[in-house]
Amino acid sequence: MTNPYTVDNAYWSRGYVDPAFVRLGMTRARETGPTRRVWRGAGPRRDLPEDHEDLDNLLVAPRAGAAPVKLSEFLAGAETDAILVAHRGKIVYERYFHGMRPHDVHLSASVAKSWTGLLAALLIDEGVLDAGQPLAHYAPELAGTAFGDATIHHLLHMGTVMDYGGRPFCKPLEAQRYFAAVGIVPRPAGYTGPTSVKEHLATARAVAPPGTEFRYDNGNTEAVAEALRRVTGVSLAELWSERVWARLGADEDGAYCLDSTGTEIACGRYSATLRDLARAGEMLRRGGTVGDQQIVAERVVADLTAVPPGPARRALPTGAARPIGYHNFWWVPDEGYGTFGARGIHGQRLQVSPGRELVIAHYGSHVMSPSVPVPPLEAVFARIGDHLAG
Secondary structure: OOOOOOHHHHHHHOOOOOHHHHHHHHHOHHHHOOEEEEOOOOOOOOOOOEOOOOOOOOEEOOOOOOOOEEHHHHHHHOOEEEEEEEEOOEEEEEEEOOOOOOOOEEEOOOHHHHHHHHHHHHHHHOOOOOOOOEHHHOOHHHOOOHHHHOEHHHHHOOOOOEEEOOOOOOHHHHHHHHHHHOOOOOOOOOOOOOOOHHHHHHOEEEOOOOOOOOOOOHHHHHHHHHHHHHHHOOOHHHHHHHHOHHHOOOOOOEEEEEOOOOOEOOOOOEEEEHHHHHHHHHHHHOOOEEOOEEOOOHHHHHHOOOOOOOHHHHEOOOOOOOOEEEEOOEEEOOOOOOOEEEEEHHHEEEEEEHHHOEEEEEEEOOOOEOOEOOOOHHHHHHHHHHHHHO
């Protein structure tokens, strides 16, 4: 196998090694680049009832085989910025760190992929979007590219087996190149690569038939987002607001970061408050309802855990010890509680566990490095759920 970590790729292999630097990027996205508002709607805020429990002293395992520590200590070590636990529809635990407050917004990183997947599932259920059609059916200019020739179903399961610009595929390096294309990180001197989401998608070429491999890549989400724009005729921000965000009773507007053409960066640049993230999770835990309103069809929510046969049944999240399922851009662990979740780099999480009557929203700023283990957030969430269940 070709080693992607060559001198030529040194620029792209840099990482975020200071949690304070990560945190700055996660909490200041609306101040450092163009964004598009996701309107919270004109309706009243819908308060989440509160019935707090002292979970700070709950013993959890900081890593496999390690001696238990208090939850408060684990969260400090995980560089948690904020966490909210809702049990049976009530907030039982809510903490903010490093100056973050309930009304502050935070990037959710790849949690945003799951919102794109939810919108796609809605439109597929309504017959507006056809999962069996290739993306090129909706975006003809991408015909002949890896994404254009993949079906919507393949895209929703990270089934596009591609490389970019003829380079051997390496997930972390290609993520950095993508960030440069859309303007998230600086471009090196003499850069001649793509400068927008669509230009980036156009450089992808298939190296194997779609659906033969699980290859987690931002381009799949951007491709689906483009299909959503084409079939609805509105921006992703407007669609997300109209179908979900404006109906949650949210505290604040959300926002998508934009590329140089005004296209939303659907794969990981959505920001919102922690409570609003939890509100969305609670809506899903309740089968798509907010109060007495059905805002997402119950069958659409139920289908989120129906992982189809194929490579998406053996998807391996970053830092995970074993593969789990992946469906419509949602992670689906096989743990017996109907659990599904959204995951993002640096500790962004939304976990929905109907069988435990549990929703956990988490924002973080932990660094990504071979020398820094990924905190076992999902295992800790399960421990919290077991404790609350008694």
